[in-house]
Amino acid sequence: MIDDEMERFTEMWAFYNSSPNGILILDEDSKILVANRAMETFTGYSTRELHHMNVSKLIPPGVKNPHADKLSLVIENGAGPRDMKPLSAVPLLRKDGETVKVDVERRVYRYMDERRFAGIVTPARAVLLSFE
DSSP: OHHHHHHHHHHHHHHHHHOSSEEEEEOTTOBEEEEOHHHHHHHSSOHHHHTTOBGGGGSOTTSOOHHHHHHHHHHHHOOOGGGSOOEEEEEEEOTTSOEEEEEEEEEEEEETTEEEEEEEEEEOHHHHHHHO
């Protein structure tokens, strides 16, 4: 039984890390709890460096953090997953100082009686369309 669960976990972890999309899981303080390997490509930070980093560090100076306002609304009012609308062409600050545009799908879920926030990060669709 334990071997089966470990095998499923290992397979799920491999799938999670093989995704071409960046995946972040945040706590209510906007601290990154988990980041997959694709986030290394998007941010230039290793998954180890991203762990416990505040997501605001990935927002360029002078740019309003689009996640912060909605996150505080969700925390204060108990808003649900539908209240976390996608973010389009959000500037993301890389470790090397370069800024790239990404789209972010966001979801709220509960894990062990704590609220978590998942973000699926992809290259900005508007930017991709401009190259087609």
